[in-house]
């Protein structure tokens with residue numbers, strides 16, 4: 001990535017790996033913790049979309065990782081961008097308990113806050129809605145569902161990043177249909193091939209055209225049960 005982390009950042013990544021291995025024995029978090037599984041499939045996969053900005057002066061940014069699971073991409077971003085303020089949310093408390101303890105042991109407690117909550121609830125809370133420069137999600141749900149979780153969290157200049165493995169024309173059509181009622185649009189789609197045959201990755205960057213209507217995100221479970229792209233088809 002043409003990025004040289006500081007010694008402190010390297011230490012933090014090494015400590016993150018050790019802590020995840022330790023916590024994984026107590027609560028099942030992720031299989032990918034040894035060697036290149038950790039460094040490529042988690043750390044590099046989390047950070048490659050930031051590769052153009054990692055070497056430049058970083059302005060402080062408010063970032064939220066929705067469905068953080070064992071802490072990716074959020075914890076990797078928190079280490080790589082030391083001026084950022086990051087919120088990590090997940091609905092499963094055993095995961096958030098582990099991620100909170102890990103972030104505190106890493107010395108990130110002042111910049112990283114962890115919440116056990118559903119994305120649908122966070123998106124309707126005045127403490128979170130419209131508050132973020134960057135909202136990210138990796139492997140949480142289909143693109144139309146994730147767009148409904150992330151777009152309401154963005155401020156006027158904010159971007160939502162959907163970390164995707166495969167990307168298809170059909171998924172893009174579904175996402176574009178879902179973005180119409182959310183008042184969002186695709187800003188760019190970028191691909192990257194992970195080394196050691198770990199596969200292609202895509203980042204889909206979204207922005208808002210205008211304020212997201214208050215009815216989104218819809219109540220718990222509805223975005224996944226009745227995704228916006230199928231609503232559009234129902235209305236045809």
Ligand SMILES: C[S@@+](CC[C@H](N)C(=O)[O-])C[C@H]1O[C@@H](n2cnc3c(N)ncnc32)[C@H](O)[C@@H]1O
Pocket residue numbers: 066067068069070071072073089090091092095117118119120137138139140141
């Ligand atoms: C497959 S894991 C991915 C975790 C992590 N982002 C990663 O890439 O390693 C998906 C996570 O999203 C969380 N999740 C799914 N739907 C959610 C929702 N509506 N609100 C909050 N968390 C959610 C799940 O609890 C789970 O931990």
